[in-house]
Amino acid sequence: MKILVATKRVQDYNVKVRPKSDGSDVDIDGIKMGINPFDENALEEALRIKEKIQSTEISVVSIGDSKNQDVLRHGLAMGADRAILINTESPLQPLGVAKVLKGLVEKEKPDLILLGKLALDSDAGQTGQMLAGLLNYPQGTFVSKIEINNNKLTITREIDGGTNVLEMNLPAVLTADLRLNEPRFVKLPNLMMARKKKIEEIKSSDLATDTQTNQEILEVTIPPSRKAGIKVKSVKELLDKLKDQEGIKL
Amino acid sequence: MGKNTEKVAEEAAKIKKINSVIRVDGAHLEHLLAEDAAKIIENLSESYKVILAAHSWFSRNFLPRVGALLNVSLITDVLKIEKNNIYTRAIYAGNVYAKIQSKDHIQLLTIHTSLFEPCSRDGGDAKIIINDAPPAMNLTTWKSEKINKSDRPALIDAKVVISGGRSLGSEENFNKVLSPLVDKIGAALGATRAAVDAGYAPNEIQVGQTGVVVAPDLYIAVGVSGANQHIYGMKDSRVVVAINNDPDATIFQFADYGLVADLFEAIPEINNLI
Numbered sequence: 001m002k003i004l005v006a007t008k009r010v011q012d013y014n015v016k017v018r019p020k021s022d023g024s025d026v027d028i029d030g031i032k033m034g035i036n037p038f039d040e041n042a043l044e045e046a047l048r049i050k051e052k053i054q055s056t057e058i059s060v061v062s063i064g065d066s067k068n069q070d071v072l073r074h075g076l077a078m079g080a081d082r083a084i085l086i087n088t089e090s091p092l093q094p095l096g097v098a099k100v101l102k103g104l105v106e107k108e109k110p111d112l113i114l115l116g117k118l119a120l121d122s123d124a125g126q127t128g129q130m131l132a133g134l135l136n137y138p139q140g141t142f143v144s145k146i147e148i149n150n151n152k153l154t155i156t157r158e159i160d161g162g163t164n165v166l167e168m169n170l171p172a173v174l175t176a177d178l179r180l181n182e183p184r185f186v187k188l189p190n191l192m193m194a195r196k197k198k199i200e201e202i203k204s205s206d207l208a209t210d211t212q213t214n215q216e217i218l219e220v221t222i223p224p225s226r227k228a229g230i231k232v233k234s235v236k237e238l239l240d241k242l243k244d245q246e247g248i249k250l
Numbered sequence: 251m252g253k254n255t256e257k258v259a260e261e262a263a264k265i266k267k268i269n270s271v272i273r274v275d276g277a278h279l280e281h282l283l284a285e286d287a288a289k290i291i292e293n294l295s296e297s298y299k300v301i302l303a304a305h306s307w308f309s310r311n312f313l314p315r316v317g318a319l320l321n322v323s324l325i326t327d328v329l330k331i332e333k334n335n336i337y338t339r340a341i342y343a344g345n346v347y348a349k350i351q352s353k354d355h356i357q358l359l360t361i362h363t364s365l366f367e368p369c370s371r372d373g374g375d376a377k378i379i380i381n382d383a384p385p386a387m388n389l390t391t392w393k394s395e396k397i398n399k400s401d402r403p404a405l406i407d408a409k410v411v412i413s414g415g416r417s418l419g420s421e422e423n424f425n426k427v428l429s430p431l432v433d434k435i436g437a438a439l440g441a442t443r444a445a446v447d448a449g450y451a452p453n454e455i456q457v458g459q460t461g462v463v464v465a466p467d468l469y470i471a472v473g474v475s476g477a478n479q480h481i482y483g484m485k486d487s488r489v490v491v492a493i494n495n496d497p498d499a500t501i502f503q504f505a506d507y508g509l510v511a512d513l514f515e516a517i518p519e520i521n522n523l524i
Contacts, residue, residue: 011342016478017342017343017345017346019346026346094324095318121341123326123327123340123341123343123459124326125326126317126326129312129314129315129318130314130315130317130318132318133288133316133317134318136389137389139285139311141310142307142310154393158453159311159395160306160307160308161398162396162397162398164392164396165392166391167391168390178443179453214323214352215350216353217349218336218349218351219348219349220341220348220349221346221347223344223345223347226485226490226504226505226506228503228504229506231502231508231510232507235509235511235516235523238520239520239524242507246506248467248468250520
């Protein structure tokens with residue numbers, strides 16, 4: 001069984017990103033970056049599948065430039081067998097990423113492709129579904145449980161107001177929810193060892209052309225925020241204020 | 251799209267300003283799968299310049315697939331639509347807004363429904379067109395579904411939402427402290443991601459960027475710290491109340507009324523006084 005896990009390098013979860021002073025884009029210079037949390041759940045699940053199906057080979061892939069090596073080394077330290085860096089000259093958007101990954105899937109022929117359900121930076125949540133569409137593969141999005149039996153996947157996934165269970169044959173594309181698992185902690189010796197491992201490199205143009213986007217960011221701004229109101233001293237004062245100032249009677 | 255769509259098509263036809271309602275009906279569409287839904291929209295797309303849906307788990311599942319089939323980008327969770335195909339949406343966990351211009355030949359969008367006025371459900375008389383469903387894609391098979399039944403209003407359209415954070419300390423406390431008040435007011439119950447991750451509450455009631463985005467008349471945050479991703483999910487509420495024993499909690503910066511108090515005392519007290 002071959003599993004491909006696609007990962008994105010994004011800002012750290014706790015970082016508050018701000019616009020550049022000219023408002024042309026976000027200012028991410030010097031901020032803490034790492035693997036997209038949902039992608040880490042995707043990789044963790046691949047590792048758990050490998051614990052059950054021992055012949056499994058896990059490749060972790062990231063698209064970007066040499067800076068993405070940190071994400072790939074993190075993946076190797078977690079336990080991935082191979083790491084693939086796809087070099088791009090300009091940043092790609094979901095459809096472009098899906099086209100590049102399609103090229104890689106056709107080359108590598110994985111049985112299962114796992115991704116995070118969305119990335120913390122663009123918050124688009126599209127790449128997995130787009131990849132499945134381009135490949136004409138079955139898709140399972142926002143997945144919180146995965147079982148594999150005889151090349152058949154049974155997954156539990158989020159729907160409006162609850163969950164449903166779908167079955168599909170491999171090959172398939174799944175996108176991971178945070179509830180899927182708790183990613184393992186990377187131990188320092190593993191990280192040291194991962195530093196010595198080889199990272200394979202491919203140019204994105206060797207996998208797909210026509211990856212340019214038709215979207216242009218015109219302006220990035222700070223959202224209008226709520227202003228802090230007043231502090232009340234007691235529950236009674238709170239209820240009075242709601243009633244008198246806001247016309248809300250509980 | 252679906253099985254037995256007659257009634258919903260008739261309802262849709264009554265919406266003001268709608269020209270036509272297209273019914274795509276089939277037994278295999280009873281539990282609409284992304285692969286089938288995407289194929290249906292792809293087949294219809296030729297005649298349209300704009301394809302949009304409410305931003306929901308339903309649309310987020312299949313519209314990106316439509317984008318891939320049509321070779322166009324999807325713009326998700328649009329907050330504002332301007333002329334010349336310019337849209338505002340939130341990125342970086344809601345920390346910044348981006349104004350984006352799309353040059354795609356079809357505009358494919360999902361919209362942030364709480365920021366748009368609902369249309370009038372009557373006064374219209376659209377014609378109903380019946381289209382044949384394409385054959386089943388048979389890529390996935392629906393097995394079962396679990397809808398979390400609750401007598402409480404749905405988060406998305408509740409007038410009052412009461413959300414609990416990790417300070418509740420346990421699943422038992424979460425329910426024991428919040429449920430009596432929630433039910434007395436007829437509010438919807440929400441939770442922060444921290445509370446969900448800690449196992450205090452089911453994911454379906456998670457309010458935030460990675461959960462449900464709400465905009466009720468009154469939002470009461472109980473023991474909520476105020477993480478970015480949670481703020482994103484509730485900041486459009488009309489009135490926000492925060493109750494937290496930490497006077498420096500971030501949530502107070504977003505609350506119209508802050509009460510620094512022990513939630514285990516304050517919530518029962520509210521319950522007694524109303």
